[in-house]
Amino acid sequence: MIIEAIKKINPNAEVTIKANGEIEWHNGTTPISKADIEAQFPIVEFDMAMADLRAKRNKLLQDTDHYALSDQTLSDDMRTYRQALRDITNGLTTVEDVNSVTWPTKPGA
Numbered sequence: 001m002i003i004e005a006i007k008k009i010n011p012n013a014e015v016t017i018k019a020n021g022e023i024e025w026h027n028g029t030t031p032i033s034k035a036d037i038e039a040q041f042p043i044v045e046f047d048m049a050m051a052d053l054r055a056k057r058n059k060l061l062q063d064t065d066h067y068a069l070s071d072q073t074l075s076d077d078m079r080t081y082r083q084a085l086r087d088i089t090n091g092l093t094t095v096e097d098v099n100s101v102t103w104p105t106k107p108g109a
Helices: 002-009 034-039 041-068 076-087 095-099
Strands: 015-017 023-025
Touching (some): 002 034, 034 041
């Protein structure tokens, strides 16, 4: 998470983290203070939680894609379910929001 936090501050930073946790700065990358890096941790945690949420959401959408093919008639329940999946990330601003998402129930085919 340290490297992700550094990249939030300086996307071009070239760093490695040693086994002892020390940050090694490469190729003239200006070192960033520990406090500034740690200040990015909540943002990185949120980004990671959202990435996990989107991956699960995308899998659930993929699992129902065959219902939306042009030779299929998509039921209103399935259309509503798929829209709810697409909308699931709306309004989420914290890791707690992400962790408390209520997933819609997949209707019968």
